[in-house]
Amino acid sequence: MFKTVSHIIVMALIAVFSAGLSAEEADIKDPAVAKLVKSMDLDVLTSFSTPAPGVTGYVVKRDSAKPVIIYGLGDFVLSGSLIDGDGNDLTRQYAQTQLPGPDYKGVAGKLEDDPHLVTEGASWQPEIYVFADPNCVFCHRFWKQTRAWVENGKVQMHWVMVGFLKPSSTGYAAAIINADKPAQALEAFESHFGDPNGPVQPQDSISATLQAALDQHGQWMSALGFSGTPGLLFKDRNGQWQGITGVPDQNQLGEALGIEEAE
16 A cells, blocks of 8 residues: 555654664564663553554553553654555554553552542442542532532542642642541532632642652553543442543432432
């Protein structure tokens, strides 16, 4: 279909490497990709062919970060949109067919051991992990929406605090997590949402441990594919982990959790 590499437009060239590491050592056909994988401690999830002569696609990830697509062309590593002569964005197509779905179960297992969550509600009821920024108006809306469930012992909420919307977000998140009673601190903050003189004030100094925890929350949020806050992770009534970005319909969420009957 393609006679020359000029039929493919590569939007970003991120690196050129000499073949210092043999392709066989990394079980990758492109020496530059093998060297990049080793030097950056990446995991190669899969590889796939492309219609561009000599260009191979790779899905790589690092730790809990979101997987990405790169391309190998011998001693070159390429990243960005791969576009054919008809203007088709092949990378967009590969993102649908080659990238794995979010590892909901894996992240949930890590969250279970996270000591930096803000937990409220009944421990024997369905759990919802909520990635939330203190300055997020939609997170506030979801907090208000779930008050009856929490007060009536229908759910257990785990608030996974992140901080990126405003300069004060990280400080507020730290103040809530570090409070003697984090759930009460969250309630006090949300009850005065938007009030700069409210009872919970942003923490000025954040320990390295807590900052690392907040950074990890952000990485998990990205790995789950949540494009914003709130991001909800929960196990449905059939025992399957589900993820939702944004404020869901209350009745539909209740039905999914098995705490509300379908109307």
